[in-house]
Amino acid sequence: MLLLQVLKFLRTTVPKIPLSTFFLPSFAIPPEQRVAAVMNGGIAADNRGGGQQHQQQQQAAAVAAAAAALPPISDAVSVTRTFCGALFLPSIAAFLGSALYSGVPSRLRRTLLGGATFIAVKGVLKIYHKQHTYIRQCQRVIVDYNEFPSAASASSTSNNVGQQ
Numbered sequence: 203m204l205l206l207q208v209l210k211f212l213r214t215t216v217p218k219i220p221l222s223t224f225f226l227p228s229f230a231i232p233p234e235q236r237v238a239a240v241m242n243g244g245i246a247a248d249n250r251g252g253g254q255q256h257q258q259q260q261q262a263a264a265v266a267a268a269a270a271a272l273p274p275i276s277d278a279v280s281v282t283r284t285f286c287g288a289l290f291l292p293s294i295a296a297f298l299g300s301a302l303y304s305g306v307p308s309r310l311r312r313t314l315l316g317g318a319t320f321i322a323v324k325g326v327l328k329i330y331h332k333q334h335t336y337i338r339q340c341q342r343v344i345v346d347y348n349e350f351p352s353a354a355s356a357s358s359t360s361n362n363v364g365q366q
Contacts, residue, residue: 209332294320
């Protein structure tokens with residue numbers, strides 16, 4: 203749940219920061235601007251005629267279409283995966299603490315620093331993975347099914363049937 207709140211916060215603030223869209227490409231265009239672009243495209247196409255009510259209906263339809271085009275944010279949590287990760291965390295924390303923070307005299311502090319480093323890196327990688335999954339889902343296109351892929355394969359099949 204916290205990850206979803208972080209993603210929503212990032213989607214609203216990151217596009218306002220210069221050069222951030224280079225490092226975080228999914229935040230290049232905020233969803234509000236995508237909705238506005240779809241709305242303006244629908245309005246510009248139908249400015250030939252019609253009243254104010256018709257334009258409002260078109261705006262509502264464009265907003266609904268843009269909202270439907272954005273994939274939902276979902277975060278499935280597996281109990282066994284969480285449990286195994288919790289059991290594995292102390293080992294990783296101790297390893298990272300001794301590898302990265304060997305200058306810290308206290309063993310407990312090294313382990314805590316290693317654990318914090320692991321959790322921070324894991325969170326950053328999870329957000330990066332989620333945003334690229336989001337980009338892939340936004341770029342999906344449904345194509346028509348072609349039962350007969352090409353005429354050449356169909357004619358060669360009919361020639362083989364005639365020879366038998």
